[in-house]
Amino acid sequence: MTKTMTMWFLLVSLSFIYAVATANTQIKITNNPADKLVAAINENRTAHKVSALTDNPGLACIALQYIKAYQGECDAVGGSDGKKPPESHFAEVFAPNCGVEASTLAPITGRFLACQTKYVHAPEAFSDILIRNQKSIDILYSKNHTQVGAAVTGTDGGSPYFWCVLFSSGKPNNTFTFESGVAKITKPGCFSGANDECSGASDWSPLNGMWVFVTSVLIAMGFALSL
Numbered sequence: 001m002t003k004t005m006t007m008w009f010l011l012v013s014l015s016f017i018y019a020v021a022t023a024n025t026q027i028k029i030t031n032n033p034a035d036k037l038v039a040a041i042n043e044n045r046t047a048h049k050v051s052a053l054t055d056n057p058g059l060a061c062i063a064l065q066y067i068k069a070y071q072g073e074c075d076a077v078g079g080s081d082g083k084k085p086p087e088s089h090f091a092e093v094f095a096p097n098c099g100v101e102a103s104t105l106a107p108i109t110g111r112f113l114a115c116q117t118k119y120v121h122a123p124e125a126f127s128d129i130l131i132r133n134q135k136s137i138d139i140l141y142s143k144n145h146t147q148v149g150a151a152v153t154g155t156d157g158g159s160p161y162f163w164c165v166l167f168s169s170g171k172p173n174n175t176f177t178f179e180s181g182v183a184k185i186t187k188p189g190c191f192s193g194a195n196d197e198c199s200g201a202s203d204w205s206p207l208n209g210m211w212v213f214v215t216s217v218l219i220a221m222g223f224a225l226s227l
């Protein structure tokens with residue numbers, strides 16, 4: 001009798017734990033600045049009656065490699081002597097680094113790139129630094145794009161910060177596909193579309209996260225003592 005009840009109790013608690021565990025993995029809050037950037041772009045496009053774009057993680061991973069090509073050099077972005085990685089890098093460097101099949105690369109129909117020393121959140125990055133003239137507005141609302149990929153990174157997890165958005169006209173289903181079938185997450189840096197929880201540029205390293213925690217505890221304690 002008691003044995004049966006114990007068994008029941010065990011089963012019920014196990015299924016409860018299981019339910020909680022699966023709920024946790026399903027309700028995955030994505031806290032990724034690159035995902036948020038794509039959301040801002042799509043919201044703005046749909047408000048302007050242009051179609052929302054598919055977020056392609058393969059394209060987004062390539063956007064992250066595009067940023068890495070600058071090796072943290074903010075000065076090389078934009079301006080009259082702005083540099084741009086050679087087009088051949090897409091197939092020869094970026095795609096292999098991402099595990100994206102080079103044969104599935106599609107035309108890039110637009111790109112946004114910005115860099116600054118101060119970190120700003122996705123909505124501000126979108127409206128204040130990426131969209132800054134008529135040319136960028138034309139690219140934003142272009143009907144040539146079918147898909148998008150975004151990446152956000154800081155050099156060594158800190159300033160300067162880079163934002164990159166690539167647009168493409170390829171079919172989302174069969175372009176920029178991963179050889180392994182799943183997104184290859186490359187760190188440091190965040191890219192969109194991969195369901196990857198990748199928090200803001202300032203705390204990529206778990207150690208930094210710890211410091212934020214420790215500092216806030218210290219500050220809270222300081223206040224408590226002075227009262």
Ligand SMILES: *[C@@H]1O[C@H](CO)[C@@H](O)[C@H](O)[C@H]1NC(C)=O
Nearest residue numbers: 043044047048126127128131
């Ligand atoms: C879309 O973005 C443009 C450029 O930043 C801005 O002027 C406009 O107000 C935005 N529209 C909406 C609905 O957010």
Ligand SMILES: *[C@@H]1O[C@H](CO)[C@@H](O)[C@H](O)[C@H]1NC(C)=O
Nearest residue numbers: 109110138139141142143144
């Ligand atoms: C869209 O594609 C056409 C044809 O390639 C090109 O002429 C046009 O400039 C593109 N539009 C934008 C906004 O890039």
Ligand SMILES: *[C@@H]1O[C@H](CO)[C@@H](O)[C@H](O)[C@H]1NC(C)=O
Nearest residue numbers: 054146170171172173174175
């Ligand atoms: C893309 O893939 C999804 C899911 O596999 C499928 O439902 C959809 O019909 C496909 N779209 C195209 C254009 O092939």
